[in-house]
Amino acid sequence: MLDVLTGFVEELRAAGLEISITEAADAGRAVHEIDMSDRDALEVALGSTLVKSHAHWKVFKTVFEIYFARRHGAQIGAERTGSLEDDIRRELAGPVPSHAMSAGEYEPLTGTDGAIEALGELSEAELSDAALRALEADDEELVRLVASYAVSRYGGMQPGRPVGGVYYLYRTLRALQVEALEARLMEGELSRTSPSAGAIERRLARDAVKGRIERLRQAIESEIRRRLVADRGAKALAKSVRRPLITDVDVMHATAEELEEMRRVVRPLSRKLAVRLAKRHRHTRKGPLDFRATVRRSLSTGGVPVQPSFRAAKPAKPEIVVLADISGSVATFARFTLQLVHSVASHLRGVRSFVFVDGIDEVTKLIEGHEDVSDAVRRISTEADVMWVDGHSDYGHAFTVFLERWGECVGPKTTLMVLGDARNNYHASQSWVLAELSRRARAVYWLDPEPRAYWGTGDSIVAEYGAWCDAVVECRNLRQLEDFVGKLSEKGKVA
Amino acid sequence: MASSGSRDNVPAGPFEPGAAGGAAAGVAPAASRAAGGGRGNGSFGSAADVSRRLENTGYLPDDRISAVVYLASRLEKPVLVEGPAGTGKTELAKSVAVATGSRLIRLQCYEGLDESKALYEWNYRKQLLRIQAERVAEASSAQAVEVSWSSIEEDIFSEEFLLERPLLSAIRAGEPTVLLVDEVDRVELETEALLLEVLSEYQVSIPEIGTVRASSIPMVFLTSNGTRELSEALKRRCLYLYLDYPSPDRERRIVTAKVPGISMELAEQVARIVQTLRGMDLKKHPSISETLDWARTLVVLGIGFVDEASTSATLNVLLKYRSDLDKAAKELGLE
Ligand SMILES: Nc1ncnc2c1ncn2[C@@H]1O[C@H](COP(=O)(O)OP(=O)(O)OP(=O)(O)O)[C@@H](O)[C@H]1O
Numbered sequence: 093m094l095d096v097l098t099g100f101v102e103e104l105r106a107a108g109l110e111i112s113i114t115e116a117a118d119a120g121r122a123v124h125e126i127d128m129s130d131r132d133a134l135e136v137a138l139g140s141t142l143v144k145s146h147a148h149w150k151v152f153k154t155v156f157e158i159y160f161a162r163r164h165g166a167q168i169g170a171e172r173t174g175s176l177e178d179d180i181r182r183e184l185a186g187p188v189p190s191h192a193m194s195a196g197e198y199e200p201l202t203g204t205d206g207a208i209e210a211l212g213e214l215s216e217a218e219l220s221d222a223a224l225r226a227l228e229a230d231d232e233e234l235v236r237l238v239a240s241y242a243v244s245r246y247g248g249m250q251p252g253r254p255v256g257g258v259y260y261l262y263r264t265l266r267a268l269q270v271e272a273l274e275a276r277l278m279e280g281e282l283s284r285t286s287p288s289a290g291a292i293e294r295r296l297a298r299d300a301v302k303g304r305i306e307r308l309r310q311a312i313e314s315e316i317r318r319r320l321v322a323d324r325g326a327k328a329l330a331k332s333v334r335r336p337l338i339t340d341v342d343v344m345h346a347t348a349e350e351l352e353e354m355r356r357v358v359r360p361l362s363r364k365l366a367v368r369l370a371k372r373h374r375h376t377r378k379g380p381l382d383f384r385a386t387v388r389r390s391l392s393t394g395g396v397p398v399q400p401s402f403r404a405a406k407p408a409k410p411e412i413v414v415l416a417d418i419s420g421s422v423a424t425f426a427r428f429t430l431q432l433v434h435s436v437a438s439h440l441r442g443v444r445s446f447v448f449v450d451g452i453d454e455v456t457k458l459i460e461g462h463e464d465v466s467d468a469v470r471r472i473s474t475e476a477d478v479m480w481v482d483g484h485s486d487y488g489h490a491f492t493v494f495l496e497r498w499g500e501c502v503g504p505k506t507t508l509m510v511l512g513d514a515r516n517n518y519h520a521s522q523s524w525v526l527a528e529l530s531r532r533a534r535a536v537y538w539l540d541p542e543p544r545a546y547w548g549t550g551d552s553i554v555a556e557y558g559a560w561c562d563a564v565v566e567c568r569n570l571r572q573l574e575d576f577v578g579k580l581s582e583k584g585k586v587a
Numbered sequence: 588m589a590s591s592g593s594r595d596n597v598p599a600g601p602f603e604p605g606a607a608g609g610a611a612a613g614v615a616p617a618a619s620r621a622a623g624g625g626r627g628n629g630s631f632g633s634a635a636d637v638s639r640r641l642e643n644t645g646y647l648p649d650d651r652i653s654a655v656v657y658l659a660s661r662l663e664k665p666v667l668v669e670g671p672a673g674t675g676k677t678e679l680a681k682s683v684a685v686a687t688g689s690r691l692i693r694l695q696c697y698e699g700l701d702e703s704k705a706l707y708e709w710n711y712r713k714q715l716l717r718i719q720a721e722r723v724a725e726a727s728s729a730q731a732v733e734v735s736w737s738s739i740e741e742d743i744f745s746e747e748f749l750l751e752r753p754l755l756s757a758i759r760a761g762e763p764t765v766l767l768v769d770e771v772d773r774v775e776l777e778t779e780a781l782l783l784e785v786l787s788e789y790q791v792s793i794p795e796i797g798t799v800r801a802s803s804i805p806m807v808f809l810t811s812n813g814t815r816e817l818s819e820a821l822k823r824r825c826l827y828l829y830l831d832y833p834s835p836d837r838e839r840r841i842v843t844a845k846v847p848g849i850s851m852e853l854a855e856q857v858a859r860i861v862q863t864l865r866g867m868d869l870k871k872h873p874s875i876s877e878t879l880d881w882a883r884t885l886v887v888l889g890i891g892f893v894d895e896a897s898t899s900a901t902l903n904v905l906l907k908y909r910s911d912l913d914k915a916a917k918e919l920g921l922e
């Protein structure tokens with residue numbers, strides 16, 4: 093079991109999870125406390141010791157499915173006790189049997205699927221019935237079996253074939269005729285409600301059916317993911333997504349996966365950034381009376397507290413105000429910067445965030461309110477009121493509105509960060525606003541995602557704004573962001 | 588873990604009481620402690636045992652919850668419970684305390700919580716009075732008594748003047764204890780570090796008194812709404828449990844257990860409608876407490892089956908924002 097566990101942890105690490113030695117050791121201890129033949133218990137034991145963020149659960153689940161494969165459907169064509177279709181028939185025939193396995197059956201998989209064509213005994217009608225039955229009874233195990241079978245039979249997956257998972261998903265769904273399935277499920281649902289059922293009942297029926305179809309889709313998806321990873325290995329799969337080193341990927345052209353990956357790197361970086369930006373000059377001002385120390389000191393004067401002792405003043409709250417351009421020209425950059433802001437905000441209180449296109453809106457609450465940055469980004473793109481006229485960047489107008497409505501929040505302790513390409517669509521720059529903000533703030537930094545060579549070309553007026561900034565920084569990738577953070581000296585200023 | 592005495596005589600600076608002779612005031616008599624490790628007679632035998640006993644307290648866990656609680660009790664590790672508001676995080680800790688017959692000690696976190704509120708504090712008022720009293724005695728006595736200030740020091744930094752805060756209480760508790768650190772995402776990083784220290788060593792060092800060790804390790808639950816990313820170090824220390832909204836079936840059972848007089852049909856309908864609402868894109872989804880409030884409202888109003896009219900009339904129990912109410916009403920076809 094120890095070897096298996098070590099391999100499993102390695103596989104999780106390859107898939108991008110950070111797992112410490114202590115956690116791996118905890119997993120080892122946890123496994124000893126459970127009945128090893130109970131696969132669900134094993135999943136909880138490993139999951140609760142190795143995965144400390146809900147966002148990583150899906151990755152864990154995939155690797156777990158491969159590593160601690162079930163008896164059936166794990167490796168088509170390999171030594172299996174019973175066939176998949178036998179399992180399905182058995183499920184259909186009787187009461188749900190126990191799927192517990194003995195510890196000996198946890199064998200890490202290394203091979204790939206073969207002999208997929210060897211299957212084919214279930215007729216389409218049988219399979220469709222099995223799917224219906226599984227979904228209606230919410231029989232998770234049967235759903236999984238059906239998914240597994242459908243993928244082997246219709247997915248057309250071949251080892252080493254460089255095709256994305258979505259392709260297989262659609263193939264399988266089409267072959268299963270999900271629309272027909274959905275209709276049959278709906279029919280069943282409605283037949284159970286009274287004919288006089290109102291709008292709510294109909295809505296509940298519809299949601300129930302949708303939920304079930306979604307579960308089937310997820311089962312198929314996870315089966316495909318499982319096979320892809322079993323085929324290529326978690327590391328290979330991660331590598332194929334990762335091609336250039338993530339710190340060098342151009343933020344403006346990053347894919348969704350790359351952004352996700354960046355997020356992991358951004359986290360420790362943003363903590364550093366938060367600390368640097370928040371560093372304040374030490375005040376000599378006294379804090380509240382320190383009773384403990386005063387009583388101590390009074391002992392030398394016969395218990396008379398002649399010399400009160402004060403705590404060090406609690407430094408004033410760090411204040412960071414972020415203005416981020418989220419217009420189309422910098423869409424990916426915006427996503428990235430929102431991640432950064434989200435991450436900084438999670439380390440620090442006193443961060444206020446604003447997004448703008450030609451209008452500007454505060455999104456501090458939206459950013460703080462979401463654990464997952466994608467939710468925050470989604471909410472921001474639907475709820476933030478950033479369109480004023482035409483949805484093309486107008487820095488001048490956005491800045492002016494900011495000064496009018498929120499200008500008060502910039503004071504001598506504030507660090508102002510502007511994130512954007514300063515492409516103003518030939519609108520008035522209103523750079524006096526930035527001059528005014530710069531006068532009020534402790535420091536103003538501008539991060540531009542465009543290559544320096546493009547600055548000032550076309551409608552880019554970064555130089556005009558830059559005149560009022562403490563620094564304008566090219567920030568095309570994580571490495572440059574890192575440099576910027578590194579250069580923020582102790583005083584919170586770029587040297 | 589240490590199961591012996593409650594304190595160590597580590598040299599702790601000039602105020603180490605043991606140095607001045609005499610029987611130093613102990614932190615707590617070790618004899619009154621439950622002997623040995625473990626968590627008293629309330630400890631769990633299996634995950635199934637956890638389920639059964641939690642259910643007896645009125646808390647309905649799923650298999651995952653029970654399994655993690657069982658592991659935590661076996662491995663003597665804290666559990667970090669994360670999830671949306673109102674999914675039973677706090678209630679879980681409370682119920683585990685009830686199920687094991689343990690004392691519940693709760694540390695409610697908030698921004699600005701510090702050591703003197705979380706760990707311990709000296710009772711300064713009392714200390715000053717004690718010092719004043721000494722001076723009065725000195726002045727009124729006929730012959731000048733050589734008052735040894737060091738003995739006063741020793742005296743006023745002793746057990747009698749110590750104010751226990753939740754973390755110290757939990758460590759010193761002689762009886763089986765469940766420590767609930769509620770909403771830990773609200774404290775600053777420094778306080779989180781303090782927590783981490785206590786949770787990794789299960790000991791607290793008080794310079795004036797010495798090191799206080801837990802004689803038995805309390806069960807610890809930390810809850811978080813995820814408003815802030817907790818430090819990796821703290822997460823590493825804990826088992827992780829994500830509490831999502833319950834399945835409709837479990838929610839139905841929760842409703843049946845917690846709302847007297849509700850019919851199975853109504854409970855099921857309530858659970859399904861709430862489930863549908865949680866599938867909508869709303870500002871705030873209904874929590875379990877809101878489900879329960881709604882179910883109680885329906886029972887009080889004598890509604891046995893919810894239709895469009897009764898839903899319309901009571902939906903504000905479930906949803907708190909105007910915009911959410913409008914959206915849900917439209918989606919449910921209540922107009
Ligand atoms: N599994 C359960 N069985 C019975 N009742 C439950 C269960 N889960 C939650 N409840 C009920 O829901 C209410 C809300 O739970 P609780 O206060 O523990 O939520 P929470 O997750 O701590 O929320 P918050 O994040 O807002 O602090 C409890 O008072 C309890 O009555």
Ligand SMILES: [Mg+2]
Nearest residue numbers: 676677769810
């Ligand atoms: Mg709570």
